[in-house]
Amino acid sequence: MWITFKNVWGFLLNRISLPVKILKLFMVMPCKPTLILADEKTAAALFCMQRAEFRKLVDAGALPQPIDLHGFARWRYSELEAVATGTAIEEEFEP
Template sequence: MGHQTQPIAVRDTTAAKMLDLPATEFHKLVNAGALPKPCNLGHHVRWRVSDIQAILDGHAARPSEDFEL
């Protein structure tokens, strides 16, 4: 029996899928400040799964200003 590990950080396309969004919409929301910024791991850009999960659970901080896309 193999042991699968859960990722703690994911690419933009995976993060967008977690929120059921197209990648372009995901990036618009990140740029608008509605979604968290990524972290850089060397040359790799990743989003923390815990940040995405907090959004899904309703525990993420709200943007300080209203915004329009």
């Protein structure tokens, strides 16, 4: 029988205590940051739009208005997500 990394790793994991196994699982899992605010480019990309088209819909009132963050326009991701999933629809919109 050949000695491979898989065989050695399996042998070691079988002899490690359960808390260490759980810790190793959490060490391997990637940590993805949560998006809270989006700039115009990112917000438009969430809807697969060009920035100009996105801005027209914001100006027309079809999409949420940005908040002013010290001179920077930012959109709340939760509001954009609500529009994308249809939970924020209150009335019919006609451009």
